[in-house]
Amino acid sequence: MAKQCSLPWDETKEFAEATSTSNFIEAQARMSYSEFNSAEPQFGSVANKPASILLNLEDIPCFEVVERQFQEWGISFRNAIALHPSNPAFPPHSGNTVLMAAPKSGFLEILCQQPVRFFNCYVTSSQRTILSAYDSQDKILARTEMPGPNLAGSDSQIPPNAPLMLRASNISRITFYAFDGQLIVDDLSFGF
Secondary structure, eight states: OOOOOOOOGGGOOHHHHOSTHHHHHHHHHEEHHHHHHHSOOOOOOOOGGGGGEEEEETTSOTTOOOOOOGGGGEEEEEEEEEEOOOOTTTTTTTSSOOEEESSTTTTTEEEEEEEEEEEEEEESSSEEEEEEEEEEEEOOOEEEEEOSSOOOSSSSOOOOSEEEEEEEEEEEEEEEEOOTTTEEEEEEEEOO
């Protein structure tokens, strides 16, 4: 059976405050790929729906296309592969596995089967990156950005694994756009 995170919505702190690096991650159970594959879907009842979920990418084999591995928990991906970065400019935030936008550089999309209220992640990119949230009619609900590249070992003012967060009601789709740059995402979490 899959482990659930169950932080009540009103107790969830702002992501920027909660990112004293690992505090946010340690406060939640991680949902692993193998747990998702063996889990019964939990969305049939509001009582069974966790308040937030932090995805564990570590069980996904390196170079595997990531699409429906977490679909049982309500999300799927487009244009994403799992990898262990070999380039030190792209360090993982935790563990060894990250998602990379590929095969199309600089674009990654997340589709939500049921609307979510917030989305958090850590991003390292070779270009300015825009994170956007849309409703089911493709109306933009929220947008945030990382104003420039943040590669490790560069002279960027933005450290690698910059936290990005979106909050809005009824988020159905989330996009990352890095202007054809290289983009990795780690420690993705979302809540209802």
